[in-house]
Amino acid sequence: MTIEAVVFDIGNVLIEWQPERYYDRRIGEERRRKLFAEIDLHDMNEQVDRGEDFRSTVYDMAARHPDWHDEIRHWHDHWIELASPEIPHSVALLRALRARGVPVFALSNFGIGTFEVAEEAYPFLKEFDRRFISGYMGVTKPEAEIYERLEAESGVAPERLLFADDRAENIAAAAARGWKVHLFDGPEGWERSLIDHGLLPERDAA
Known part of the structure; x- marks a missing residue:
């Protein structure tokens, strides 16, 4: 055919597309593992992939998790570094x-x-x-x-x-x-x- x-x-x-690699560089592998264990960042990204607003989805997640506020915002603010x-x-x-x-x-x-x-x-x-x-x-x-x-x-x-x-x-x-x-x-x-x-x-x- x-x-x-x-x-x-x-x-x-x-x-x-290796977000974990980006976070390993920025915050170290041990802290990255803790972040990804506590916060489902890939599920957050799935919401964006389904059409949810990129900035508000990430920033709202950051606001709900003040201990990881800055790290979560990286997903938006440095996104192109995750996808490269x-x-x-x-x-x-x-x-x-x-x-x-x-x-x-x-x-x-x-x-x-x-x-x-x-x-x-x-x-x-x-x-x-x-x-x-x-x-x-x-x-x-x-x-x-x-x-x-x-x-x-x-x-x-x-x-x-x-x-x-x-x-x-x-x-x-x-x-x-x-x-x-x-x-x-x-x-x-x-x-x-x-x-x-x-x-x-x-x-x-x-």
């Missing part, structure tokens, strides 16, 4: 696909406010043919609705989509709908998958 469009997750596929750096090889693959006329979509759990920050820092995020960003859609992976909406809005049949994501549950949800999938654990493996699907010849691969 011919692939008609390639779908990229963003975090940990095109941009590294870009993964150049993956960006090159995205551009190689587009240069060959292959439609490339983004499907990512990302807040509205955080995506606006990321777009300024990473101009390649504006290069997708279509973008399906959870904050704007009000639904996140791995819920079936977000995959259904990509299919409906793009008009591409599930079996003609090839999707890369670093989270097994997101890949499993797509595969259950008939998508071709690749569990991303580095750009080299993703490059090989694209070649094997006939989307990039060896000479065009990044």
Whole structure:
């Protein structure tokens, strides 16, 4: 079956997303472990990914936890440092696909406010043919609705989509709908998958 469009997750596929690494640098690993054990910062981020206001969600959490007030605010005030750096090889693959006329979509759990920050820092995020960003859609992976909406809005049949994501549950949800999938654990493996699907010849691969 011919692939008609390639779908990229963003975090940990095109941009590294390692908040714990940032906090280890800022406050040390021991204190970071205590912070993440006491405050569910990833759940807070999930709210942002579902469309809640970025600043108010983070600042409200900080206000409720005065012992960690400043550290929680870092999630907003230094967010781009949590979401960095870009993964150049993956960006090159995205551009190689587009240069060959292959439609490339983004499907990512990302807040509205955080995506606006990321777009300024990473101009390649504006290069997708279509973008399906959870904050704007009000639904996140791995819920079936977000995959259904990509299919409906793009008009591409599930079996003609090839999707890369670093989270097994997101890949499993797509595969259950008939998508071709690749569990991303580095750009080299993703490059090989694209070649094997006939989307990039060896000479065009990044």
